Amino acid sequence: MAATKFLKTVLALLAAAFWSGAAAAQDTVKIGLILPMTGQQASTGRQIDAAARLFMQQNGNKVAGKTIELILKDDTGTPDVSKRIAQELIVNDKVAFLAGFGLTPIALAVAPLATQAKVPEVVMAAGTATITEASPYIARTSFTLPQATVPMADWALKNGIKKVVTLVSNYGPGLDAEKAFSEHITKGGGTVLDNLKVPLANPDFSPFLQKVADLKPDALFVFVPSGSGALFMKQFLERGLDKSGVRLICTGDVTDDDQLNGMGDVALGVVSSHHYSAAHDSPENKEFVQAFEKANNNMRPNFMAVGGYDGMRLIYDALKKTNGATDGDALLAAMKGMSWMSPRGPISIDPATRDIIQNIYIRKVEKKDGALYNVEFETVPNVKDPVKAAK
Numbered sequence: 405m406a407a408t409k410f411l412k413t414v415l416a417l418l419a420a421a422f423w424s425g426a427a428a429a430q431d432t433v434k435i436g437l438i439l440p441m442t443g444q445q446a447s448t449g450r451q452i453d454a455a456a457r458l459f460m461q462q463n464g465n466k467v468a469g470k471t472i473e474l475i476l477k478d479d480t481g482t483p484d485v486s487k488r489i490a491q492e493l494i495v496n497d498k499v500a501f502l503a504g505f506g507l508t509p510i511a512l513a514v515a516p517l518a519t520q521a522k523v524p525e526v527v528m529a530a531g532t533a534t535i536t537e538a539s540p541y542i543a544r545t546s547f548t549l550p551q552a553t554v555p556m557a558d559w560a561l562k563n564g565i566k567k568v569v570t571l572v573s574n575y576g577p578g579l580d581a582e583k584a585f586s587e588h589i590t591k592g593g594g595t596v597l598d599n600l601k602v603p604l605a606n607p608d609f610s611p612f613l614q615k616v617a618d619l620k621p622d623a624l625f626v627f628v629p630s631g632s633g634a635l636f637m638k639q640f641l642e643r644g645l646d647k648s649g650v651r652l653i654c655t656g657d658v659t660d661d662d663q664l665n666g667m668g669d670v671a672l673g674v675v676s677s678h679h680y681s682a683a684h685d686s687p688e689n690k691e692f693v694q695a696f697e698k699a700n701n702n703m704r705p706n707f708m709a710v711g712g713y714d715g716m717r718l719i720y721d722a723l724k725k726t727n728g729a730t731d732g733d734a735l736l737a738a739m740k741g742m743s744w745m746s747p748r749g750p751i752s753i754d755p756a757t758r759d760i761i762q763n764i765y766i767r768k769v770e771k772k773d774g775a776l777y778n779v780e781f782e783t784v785p786n787v788k789d790p791v792k793a794a795k
Contacts, residue, residue: 433470433730435719436493438486438514439504441478444605447631447662448506449478452528452712454700456503459716461699467720468728475499481506483513490514494521500730501526501719504712507629508532508576515539522732524722524739528715529630529708532576533791536758541732543739543758545718545751546711547679548789549580549627552655555764555784556625556677557588560653565623566594569616571609572627574601581627581655584790597621604629609636613643616650623651626658630708633658637667646670656681656778659769661706664776671769671776677784679762680707680748683777692747707748714746718753750786757792 437456439449453476465472475497479486486505493499494517502518503526505511511530515538518525527535527544531552536542560568570585572578578601586596597619600612607628616624624645628636636658640646656678659671682693682704692713696705705713718739723730725738736758743752749763766782 431470432473433467433501433723433728434473434475434493434497434499435501435503436490436497436499437474437476437504438479438489438493438502438510439476440481440506440510441476443481445481445506445629445631447660447706448529448629448708449504450703451662451706451708452504452506452715454703455696455705455709455712456716458696458699459713459720462695463716463720467723468726470723470728472720479504479506479510481510483509486510487513487517490517494523499523500735503715503719504528505530506708508535511535511542512538515542518542524719524732524735526715526718528711530577531580533580533789534576541736543718543736543753544760545715545753547707547760547762548791549577549655550584550790551762551787552677552679552764553581553584553627554588554790555766555787556653556655557585557592558784559675559677559766559782560589560623560625561592561594565589565651565653567621568594568596568623568625569598569600569619569621570596570625571600571602571612571616573604573607573629573632575604577629578604578627580791585625602628607632607635609639610643613639613645617643617645617648620648621650623653626652626654628658630657630660630662630706633660634663634666637670641668641670651675656707656767659767659778661704661778662708664769664778665704667776669771672771674769676767676769676778677764678707678767678778679764680710681765681767681778681780682706683772683779684748684765685780686747686749688745689747710746710748714748714751717744717746718742754788754792757789759789759792761786761788763787
Protein backbone atom coordinates (compact mmCIF):
# COMPACT_ATOMS: atom_id res chain seq x y z
CA MET A 405 0.00 0.00 0.00
CA ALA A 406 2.81 2.34 0.94
CA ALA A 407 4.57 1.46 -2.31
CA THR A 408 1.44 2.29 -4.32
CA LYS A 409 1.12 5.63 -2.54
CA PHE A 410 4.81 6.36 -3.20
CA LEU A 411 4.40 5.51 -6.91
CA LYS A 412 1.36 7.81 -7.18
CA THR A 413 3.37 10.61 -5.56
CA VAL A 414 6.28 10.13 -8.00
CA LEU A 415 3.91 10.07 -10.98
CA ALA A 416 2.21 13.23 -9.72
CA LEU A 417 5.56 14.97 -9.34
CA LEU A 418 6.64 13.90 -12.84
CA ALA A 419 3.35 15.10 -14.30
CA ALA A 420 3.74 18.42 -12.50
CA ALA A 421 7.28 18.77 -13.82
CA PHE A 422 6.11 17.94 -17.35
CA TRP A 423 3.28 20.45 -17.31
CA SER A 424 5.40 23.17 -15.75
CA GLY A 425 8.02 22.51 -18.46
CA ALA A 426 5.36 22.69 -21.16
CA ALA A 427 3.99 25.89 -19.69
CA ALA A 428 7.48 27.38 -19.55
CA ALA A 429 7.99 26.42 -23.21
CA GLN A 430 4.71 28.09 -24.16
CA ASP A 431 5.80 31.22 -22.31
CA THR A 432 9.05 31.45 -24.31
CA VAL A 433 9.29 32.67 -27.89
CA LYS A 434 12.50 31.52 -29.55
CA ILE A 435 14.13 33.36 -32.46
CA GLY A 436 16.67 31.40 -34.51
CA LEU A 437 19.28 33.90 -35.73
CA ILE A 438 21.13 32.37 -38.70
CA LEU A 439 24.20 34.45 -39.57
CA PRO A 440 27.74 34.18 -41.03
CA MET A 441 29.85 34.56 -37.89
CA THR A 442 33.00 33.19 -39.56
CA GLY A 443 34.41 33.49 -43.07
CA GLN A 444 34.30 36.23 -45.70
CA GLN A 445 30.96 37.75 -44.56
CA ALA A 446 31.68 37.59 -40.80
CA SER A 447 31.30 41.39 -40.47
CA THR A 448 27.66 40.98 -41.55
CA GLY A 449 27.01 38.45 -38.79
CA ARG A 450 28.82 40.53 -36.20
CA GLN A 451 26.81 43.65 -37.04
CA ILE A 452 23.38 42.00 -37.10
CA ASP A 453 23.97 40.00 -33.93
CA ALA A 454 25.13 43.14 -32.10
CA ALA A 455 22.10 45.12 -33.31
CA ALA A 456 19.61 42.39 -32.33
CA ARG A 457 21.08 42.22 -28.83
CA LEU A 458 21.07 46.02 -28.52
CA PHE A 459 17.37 46.06 -29.41
CA MET A 460 16.64 43.48 -26.70
CA GLN A 461 18.78 45.38 -24.22
CA GLN A 462 16.79 48.55 -24.90
CA ASN A 463 13.34 46.94 -25.10
CA GLY A 464 13.61 44.04 -22.67
CA ASN A 465 13.11 40.34 -23.30
CA LYS A 466 9.35 40.28 -22.62
CA VAL A 467 6.67 40.84 -25.24
CA ALA A 468 2.95 40.30 -24.67
CA GLY A 469 3.75 38.24 -21.56
CA LYS A 470 6.24 36.02 -23.42
CA THR A 471 9.99 35.73 -22.82
CA ILE A 472 12.10 36.24 -25.95
CA GLU A 473 15.07 33.92 -26.41
CA LEU A 474 17.63 34.52 -29.16
CA ILE A 475 19.48 31.44 -30.49
CA LEU A 476 22.50 32.41 -32.63
CA LYS A 477 23.83 29.91 -35.19
CA ASP A 478 26.84 30.33 -37.50
CA ASP A 479 25.88 29.39 -41.06
CA THR A 480 29.54 29.75 -42.25
CA GLY A 481 28.12 31.40 -45.39
CA THR A 482 27.08 27.96 -46.72
CA PRO A 483 23.52 27.16 -47.94
CA ASP A 484 23.68 23.45 -46.96
CA VAL A 485 24.81 24.32 -43.44
CA SER A 486 22.06 26.93 -43.18
CA LYS A 487 19.40 24.46 -44.24
CA ARG A 488 20.54 21.93 -41.64
CA ILE A 489 20.66 24.61 -38.94
CA ALA A 490 17.16 25.82 -39.84
CA GLN A 491 15.79 22.26 -39.65
CA GLU A 492 17.33 21.80 -36.20
CA LEU A 493 15.97 25.14 -35.00
CA ILE A 494 12.46 24.30 -36.21
CA VAL A 495 12.33 20.65 -35.08
CA ASN A 496 14.48 20.62 -31.94
CA ASP A 497 14.33 24.19 -30.62
CA LYS A 498 10.79 24.86 -31.88
CA VAL A 499 11.60 28.44 -32.85
CA ALA A 500 8.74 30.80 -33.68
CA PHE A 501 10.93 32.89 -36.04
CA LEU A 502 13.91 32.36 -38.31
CA ALA A 503 15.92 35.55 -38.82
CA GLY A 504 19.21 36.95 -40.13
CA PHE A 505 20.30 35.61 -43.57
CA GLY A 506 23.48 37.41 -44.59
CA LEU A 507 23.54 36.11 -48.17
CA THR A 508 20.86 35.43 -50.79
CA PRO A 509 21.68 31.70 -51.25
CA ILE A 510 21.19 31.22 -47.49
CA ALA A 511 17.79 32.93 -47.45
CA LEU A 512 16.63 30.91 -50.48
CA ALA A 513 17.88 27.59 -49.06
CA VAL A 514 15.78 28.07 -45.92
CA ALA A 515 12.64 29.40 -47.67
CA PRO A 516 11.01 25.97 -48.35
CA LEU A 517 11.44 25.04 -44.68
CA ALA A 518 9.80 28.29 -43.57
CA THR A 519 6.87 27.50 -45.87
CA GLN A 520 6.54 23.89 -44.73
CA ALA A 521 6.71 24.75 -41.02
CA LYS A 522 4.77 28.04 -41.38
CA VAL A 523 7.54 29.85 -39.49
CA PRO A 524 8.17 33.52 -40.41
CA GLU A 525 11.58 34.11 -42.03
CA VAL A 526 12.73 37.68 -41.34
CA VAL A 527 15.46 38.61 -43.84
CA MET A 528 17.68 41.23 -42.21
CA ALA A 529 20.45 41.39 -44.83
CA ALA A 530 20.16 39.53 -48.17
CA GLY A 531 19.20 41.82 -51.05
CA THR A 532 18.14 39.87 -54.17
CA ALA A 533 14.78 41.23 -55.31
CA THR A 534 13.01 37.87 -55.67
CA ILE A 535 13.70 36.56 -52.15
CA THR A 536 10.25 37.39 -50.75
CA GLU A 537 8.68 35.45 -53.63
CA ALA A 538 10.41 32.25 -52.46
CA SER A 539 8.00 31.82 -49.52
CA PRO A 540 4.80 33.52 -48.32
CA TYR A 541 6.39 33.45 -44.83
CA ILE A 542 9.29 35.79 -45.71
CA ALA A 543 9.35 39.47 -44.71
CA ARG A 544 12.39 41.70 -45.30
CA THR A 545 13.83 44.58 -43.26
CA SER A 546 17.04 45.12 -45.26
CA PHE A 547 16.73 46.34 -48.87
CA THR A 548 16.80 45.10 -52.45
CA LEU A 549 19.63 45.82 -54.87
CA PRO A 550 17.35 47.27 -57.58
CA GLN A 551 15.83 49.54 -54.91
CA ALA A 552 19.29 50.93 -54.11
CA THR A 553 20.63 50.86 -57.69
CA VAL A 554 18.03 52.67 -59.82
CA PRO A 555 18.49 55.98 -57.90
CA MET A 556 22.26 55.70 -58.58
CA ALA A 557 21.62 55.35 -62.32
CA ASP A 558 19.31 58.39 -62.20
CA TRP A 559 21.96 60.43 -60.41
CA ALA A 560 24.66 59.38 -62.90
CA LEU A 561 22.54 60.49 -65.88
CA LYS A 562 21.77 63.83 -64.24
CA ASN A 563 25.48 64.40 -63.64
CA GLY A 564 26.81 63.88 -67.14
CA ILE A 565 27.88 60.25 -66.86
CA LYS A 566 27.18 58.58 -70.21
CA LYS A 567 29.74 55.81 -70.74
CA VAL A 568 29.93 53.25 -67.91
CA VAL A 569 31.34 49.85 -67.02
CA THR A 570 29.62 47.76 -64.35
CA LEU A 571 31.56 45.48 -61.99
CA VAL A 572 29.58 43.20 -59.68
CA SER A 573 30.01 40.07 -57.58
CA ASN A 574 28.67 37.14 -59.57
CA TYR A 575 25.60 36.03 -57.58
CA GLY A 576 21.95 37.08 -57.16
CA PRO A 577 22.31 40.61 -55.74
CA GLY A 578 25.18 41.45 -58.10
CA LEU A 579 23.19 40.31 -61.12
CA ASP A 580 20.22 42.36 -59.84
CA ALA A 581 22.42 45.45 -59.50
CA GLU A 582 24.00 44.98 -62.93
CA LYS A 583 20.62 44.53 -64.64
CA ALA A 584 18.91 47.45 -62.86
CA PHE A 585 21.78 49.86 -63.49
CA SER A 586 22.44 48.83 -67.10
CA GLU A 587 18.79 48.92 -68.15
CA HIS A 588 18.10 52.24 -66.45
CA ILE A 589 21.16 54.08 -67.71
CA THR A 590 20.68 52.74 -71.25
CA LYS A 591 17.04 53.84 -71.21
CA GLY A 592 18.26 57.32 -70.22
CA GLY A 593 20.64 57.57 -73.19
CA GLY A 594 23.82 56.19 -71.61
CA THR A 595 26.07 53.40 -72.90
CA VAL A 596 27.32 50.36 -71.01
CA LEU A 597 30.76 49.46 -72.37
CA ASP A 598 31.01 46.16 -70.46
CA ASN A 599 29.44 44.15 -67.65
CA LEU A 600 32.18 42.58 -65.52
CA LYS A 601 31.40 39.77 -63.08
CA VAL A 602 33.78 38.84 -60.25
CA PRO A 603 33.61 35.48 -58.40
CA LEU A 604 31.93 35.79 -55.00
CA ALA A 605 34.38 33.48 -53.22
CA ASN A 606 38.01 34.65 -52.92
CA PRO A 607 37.59 37.60 -55.31
CA ASP A 608 40.55 39.15 -57.14
CA PHE A 609 39.48 42.43 -58.71
CA SER A 610 42.85 43.26 -60.37
CA PRO A 611 42.30 41.77 -63.86
CA PHE A 612 38.82 43.30 -64.03
CA LEU A 613 40.12 46.71 -62.98
CA GLN A 614 42.77 46.53 -65.70
CA LYS A 615 39.99 46.06 -68.22
CA VAL A 616 38.23 49.14 -66.80
CA ALA A 617 41.45 51.15 -67.23
CA ASP A 618 41.67 50.01 -70.87
CA LEU A 619 38.03 50.90 -71.63
CA LYS A 620 38.28 54.41 -70.08
CA PRO A 621 34.58 54.89 -69.16
CA ASP A 622 33.22 58.07 -67.56
CA ALA A 623 32.42 55.98 -64.49
CA LEU A 624 32.71 52.52 -63.00
CA PHE A 625 29.58 51.28 -61.21
CA VAL A 626 30.32 48.67 -58.53
CA PHE A 627 28.45 46.26 -56.27
CA VAL A 628 30.24 43.91 -53.89
CA PRO A 629 28.69 42.42 -50.73
CA SER A 630 29.25 43.86 -47.28
CA GLY A 631 32.73 42.90 -46.11
CA SER A 632 34.37 42.94 -49.57
CA GLY A 633 34.55 46.72 -50.08
CA ALA A 634 37.93 47.20 -48.39
CA LEU A 635 39.64 44.68 -50.68
CA PHE A 636 38.05 46.27 -53.74
CA MET A 637 39.18 49.77 -52.72
CA LYS A 638 42.73 48.51 -52.03
CA GLN A 639 43.00 47.02 -55.52
CA PHE A 640 41.32 50.08 -57.10
CA LEU A 641 44.12 52.16 -55.55
CA GLU A 642 46.87 49.71 -56.55
CA ARG A 643 45.75 49.85 -60.19
CA GLY A 644 45.94 53.66 -60.12
CA LEU A 645 42.29 54.04 -61.07
CA ASP A 646 41.84 56.72 -58.39
CA LYS A 647 44.01 59.00 -60.60
CA SER A 648 42.70 57.82 -63.98
CA GLY A 649 39.73 60.15 -64.31
CA VAL A 650 37.28 57.23 -64.03
CA ARG A 651 34.62 58.17 -61.47
CA LEU A 652 33.74 55.49 -58.95
CA ILE A 653 30.02 55.17 -58.21
CA CYS A 654 28.46 52.30 -56.32
CA THR A 655 25.83 50.95 -53.98
CA GLY A 656 26.53 51.56 -50.30
CA ASP A 657 27.79 48.01 -49.75
CA VAL A 658 31.15 49.13 -51.20
CA THR A 659 31.68 52.06 -48.80
CA ASP A 660 30.37 50.01 -45.86
CA ASP A 661 30.42 52.05 -42.62
CA ASP A 662 32.01 49.11 -40.80
CA GLN A 663 35.09 49.22 -43.06
CA LEU A 664 35.14 52.78 -44.40
CA ASN A 665 37.82 54.23 -42.13
CA GLY A 666 40.15 51.37 -42.97
CA MET A 667 39.95 52.23 -46.68
CA GLY A 668 41.79 55.52 -46.28
CA ASP A 669 41.54 58.69 -48.35
CA VAL A 670 41.12 56.75 -51.62
CA ALA A 671 37.42 56.54 -50.66
CA LEU A 672 37.02 60.35 -50.43
CA GLY A 673 34.53 61.65 -52.97
CA VAL A 674 33.05 58.23 -53.84
CA VAL A 675 29.33 58.66 -54.53
CA SER A 676 26.96 55.86 -53.54
CA SER A 677 23.26 55.18 -53.16
CA HIS A 678 21.90 53.35 -50.14
CA HIS A 679 19.26 53.22 -47.44
CA TYR A 680 21.43 53.87 -44.38
CA SER A 681 24.49 55.78 -43.27
CA ALA A 682 25.88 56.08 -39.75
CA ALA A 683 25.97 59.81 -40.53
CA HIS A 684 22.20 59.98 -41.20
CA ASP A 685 21.04 63.18 -39.52
CA SER A 686 18.08 62.31 -37.30
CA PRO A 687 17.48 62.08 -33.54
CA GLU A 688 16.64 58.37 -33.88
CA ASN A 689 19.91 57.61 -35.66
CA LYS A 690 22.10 59.66 -33.35
CA GLU A 691 20.64 57.74 -30.40
CA PHE A 692 21.10 54.42 -32.22
CA VAL A 693 24.73 55.06 -33.22
CA GLN A 694 25.67 56.24 -29.74
CA ALA A 695 24.06 53.21 -28.06
CA PHE A 696 25.51 50.76 -30.60
CA GLU A 697 29.05 52.10 -30.27
CA LYS A 698 28.81 52.12 -26.46
CA ALA A 699 27.62 48.49 -26.40
CA ASN A 700 30.20 47.27 -28.94
CA ASN A 701 33.56 48.79 -28.08
CA ASN A 702 33.13 51.76 -30.46
CA MET A 703 32.22 49.61 -33.49
CA ARG A 704 30.31 51.81 -35.93
CA PRO A 705 26.93 50.39 -37.04
CA ASN A 706 26.46 49.76 -40.75
CA PHE A 707 23.44 49.01 -42.96
CA MET A 708 23.45 45.39 -41.81
CA ALA A 709 23.08 46.53 -38.20
CA VAL A 710 20.03 48.64 -39.00
CA GLY A 711 18.49 45.68 -40.88
CA GLY A 712 18.92 43.54 -37.76
CA TYR A 713 17.67 46.25 -35.41
CA ASP A 714 14.53 46.84 -37.48
CA GLY A 715 14.06 43.08 -37.94
CA MET A 716 13.80 42.72 -34.17
CA ARG A 717 11.36 45.62 -34.06
CA LEU A 718 9.21 43.87 -36.67
CA ILE A 719 9.21 40.64 -34.62
CA TYR A 720 8.38 42.42 -31.35
CA ASP A 721 5.58 44.50 -32.89
CA ALA A 722 4.08 41.46 -34.66
CA LEU A 723 3.98 39.58 -31.34
CA LYS A 724 2.29 42.57 -29.70
CA LYS A 725 -0.38 42.54 -32.42
CA THR A 726 -1.01 38.80 -32.02
CA ASN A 727 -1.02 39.09 -28.21
CA GLY A 728 1.92 36.72 -28.01
CA ALA A 729 0.40 34.06 -30.31
CA THR A 730 3.02 32.44 -32.55
CA ASP A 731 0.81 31.17 -35.37
CA GLY A 732 2.83 31.88 -38.53
CA ASP A 733 -0.10 33.12 -40.61
CA ALA A 734 -1.21 35.50 -37.87
CA LEU A 735 2.32 36.86 -37.47
CA LEU A 736 2.72 37.48 -41.21
CA ALA A 737 -0.66 39.20 -41.33
CA ALA A 738 0.46 41.42 -38.45
CA MET A 739 3.70 42.34 -40.25
CA LYS A 740 2.06 43.41 -43.50
CA GLY A 741 1.65 47.18 -43.72
CA MET A 742 3.53 47.82 -40.47
CA SER A 743 5.38 51.17 -40.41
CA TRP A 744 7.67 53.04 -38.02
CA MET A 745 10.49 55.57 -37.78
CA SER A 746 13.78 53.69 -38.05
CA PRO A 747 17.31 55.04 -37.48
CA ARG A 748 17.45 55.11 -41.31
CA GLY A 749 14.23 57.18 -41.68
CA PRO A 750 10.57 56.23 -42.25
CA ILE A 751 10.03 52.60 -43.30
CA SER A 752 7.11 50.25 -43.87
CA ILE A 753 6.47 46.65 -44.93
CA ASP A 754 4.67 46.54 -48.28
CA PRO A 755 1.48 44.52 -47.62
CA ALA A 756 1.48 43.19 -51.18
CA THR A 757 5.10 41.96 -51.35
CA ARG A 758 6.29 41.83 -47.68
CA ASP A 759 9.30 43.85 -48.83
CA ILE A 760 10.52 47.07 -47.26
CA ILE A 761 9.58 50.54 -48.52
CA GLN A 762 12.17 53.16 -47.54
CA ASN A 763 14.13 56.25 -48.49
CA ILE A 764 17.23 55.83 -50.65
CA TYR A 765 19.96 58.40 -50.11
CA ILE A 766 22.67 59.61 -52.48
CA ARG A 767 25.84 60.03 -50.41
CA LYS A 768 29.45 61.14 -50.82
CA VAL A 769 32.39 59.98 -48.70
CA GLU A 770 33.65 62.97 -46.72
CA LYS A 771 35.93 63.49 -43.75
CA LYS A 772 34.25 64.72 -40.55
CA ASP A 773 36.21 65.18 -37.31
CA GLY A 774 39.06 63.15 -38.76
CA ALA A 775 36.87 60.17 -39.72
CA LEU A 776 35.33 59.07 -43.04
CA TYR A 777 31.53 59.04 -43.39
CA ASN A 778 28.94 58.53 -46.13
CA VAL A 779 27.36 61.99 -46.04
CA GLU A 780 23.86 62.13 -47.54
CA PHE A 781 23.12 65.01 -49.91
CA GLU A 782 20.00 63.85 -51.76
CA THR A 783 16.92 61.83 -50.72
CA VAL A 784 14.67 59.69 -52.92
CA PRO A 785 11.64 59.10 -50.68
CA ASN A 786 9.54 55.96 -50.14
CA VAL A 787 11.20 53.70 -52.72
CA LYS A 788 9.57 50.33 -53.40
CA ASP A 789 11.51 47.49 -54.97
CA PRO A 790 11.29 48.45 -58.69
CA VAL A 791 11.30 44.83 -59.89
CA LYS A 792 8.07 44.00 -58.04
CA ALA A 793 6.59 47.43 -58.68
CA ALA A 794 6.93 46.81 -62.42
CA LYS A 795 4.96 43.54 -62.28
